[in-house]
Amino acid sequence: MAQLHFELVTPEKLLVSKPVAMVTVPGGDGEYGVLAGHAPMITSVRAGVIEICAEDDEKISERIFVEGGFAEVTPERCTILAEHVIPVGDLKKARLLEEAKALAEKIANAAEGDLPALQAQQALLDAKIQAVA
Amino acid sequence: MPSLKDLKNRIASVKSTRKITSAMKMVAGSKLRRAQDAAIAARPYAERMDRMLRSLAKNLIIGEGTPRLLAGTGEDKTVLLLVITSDRGLCGAFNVSIVRETRKLIRLHESEGRAVKLFCVGRKGRDLLRREHADKIIHAVEDVGRKRLSFADADQITATLTGLFDSGAFDTCYLVSNRFKSALAQIATVKQLVPWPIEKDEEAAAIPAAQAVYEFEPEEEAILQSLLPRALAVALYDALLDSAAGEQGARMTAMDNATRNAGDMINRLTLNYNRSRQAYITKELIEIISGAEAI
Numbered sequence: 481m482a483q484l485h486f487e488l489v490t491p492e493k494l495l496v497s498k499p500v501a502m503v504t505v506p507g508g509d510g511e512y513g514v515l516a517g518h519a520p521m522i523t524s525v526r527a528g529v530i531e532i533c534a535e536d537d538e539k540i541s542e543r544i545f546v547e548g549g550f551a552e553v554t555p556e557r558c559t560i561l562a563e564h565v566i567p568v569g570d571l572k573k574a575r576l577l578e579e580a581k582a583l584a585e586k587i588a589n590a591a592e593g594d595l596p597a598l599q600a601q602q603a604l605l606d607a608k609i610q611a612v613a
Numbered sequence: 614m615p616s617l618k619d620l621k622n623r624i625a626s627v628k629s630t631r632k633i634t635s636a637m638k639m640v641a642g643s644k645l646r647r648a649q650d651a652a653i654a655a656r657p658y659a660e661r662m663d664r665m666l667r668s669l670a671k672n673l674i675i676g677e678g679t680p681r682l683l684a685g686t687g688e689d690k691t692v693l694l695l696v697i698t699s700d701r702g703l704c705g706a707f708n709v710s711i712v713r714e715t716r717k718l719i720r721l722h723e724s725e726g727r728a729v730k731l732f733c734v735g736r737k738g739r740d741l742l743r744r745e746h747a748d749k750i751i752h753a754v755e756d757v758g759r760k761r762l763s764f765a766d767a768d769q770i771t772a773t774l775t776g777l778f779d780s781g782a783f784d785t786c787y788l789v790s791n792r793f794k795s796a797l798a799q800i801a802t803v804k805q806l807v808p809w810p811i812e813k814d815e816e817a818a819a820i821p822a823a824q825a826v827y828e829f830e831p832e833e834e835a836i837l838q839s840l841l842p843r844a845l846a847v848a849l850y851d852a853l854l855d856s857a858a859g860e861q862g863a864r865m866t867a868m869d870n871a872t873r874n875a876g877d878m879i880n881r882l883t884l885n886y887n888r889s890r891q892a893y894i895t896k897e898l899i900e901i902i903s904g905a906e907a908i
Contacts (some may be wrong), residue, residue, distance in 0.1 A: 493657075521829065523829070552827075564766060
């Protein structure tokens, strides 16, 4: 089977660039998997986890959390542009839950104008917690 | 005629100046290498962003729903110049050339009847432009990436820029910054940022249609809407990195020249010093001898 070349790029550097069997991408309209030969498409990416299967044995070999970005898929490539990238292993559940609690308090006391920014933060934190759960 | 002591002091002071300039040159050299590495590391993202934007824009028809960052405001009355300079001096003509280019642009746009506004990034540019065009500077930031330039810095400037755009502060925006060509040469260049220029080049048109067909999710315009500010940030980040590398390059060259000049000056002063010392000794000898002869 033809291989899929997966690339994960941040503005600071090219993080991952290697052939893989499959990747799962948290698309803006829902998660989708990409295998070699996928129809070309461009999608947005929401905060969530990218799962990479390096070999054909269908086991996930790497999980990486992204805070949103864009993905370009062609039959032989899958490129993800993301700004903030954290390997799931580096996310600590206890810390995140603490942060979520503090944030919830902040939201409860926040002024009307600050709400959208805080809620965006909360959504991001929720996505992170879901990643480690 | 300066006394011997004066000359000696002078030589000592030029020597310490040379020490400082040669240290600055070395520091700039190592910073330059780091800045260049950062600029190279940032390239893949910019390239892929560009490729994505191009494939998006290729089958886009500019219409009602087109994001304004791409389509423009439909007017051409106010121009914003985003001027990137350094925070520190002692880097030769680096900032001056940018300011000269900016003044030229201001004159050009004003002669065509547009209002000009300035957005200064970097202390030097603001200071130099303030003398003549203080009323045009609507925003200035300094100490951008003082320790290490990160994408967040570029993001912040972009946020300010899009904020200004959304509030209708300007119609078009140009970026004036130094492009890093080599350690010796930085070129002041102007780049259009808003509306985002799309090159409808022949090359892209030559790609077979089957290859160019992408599916979009969500639809193109929604993606463009969120992709464009990112593209803007990437362009800015790229320019900031380039400017940072150019600044160090310019400083290295300037300090190299200064070190060389200081060396020349020390040679000249030492020659002078030795001459006056000899003259002094000769004079004393003559005095002693003529004194002895007189007896």
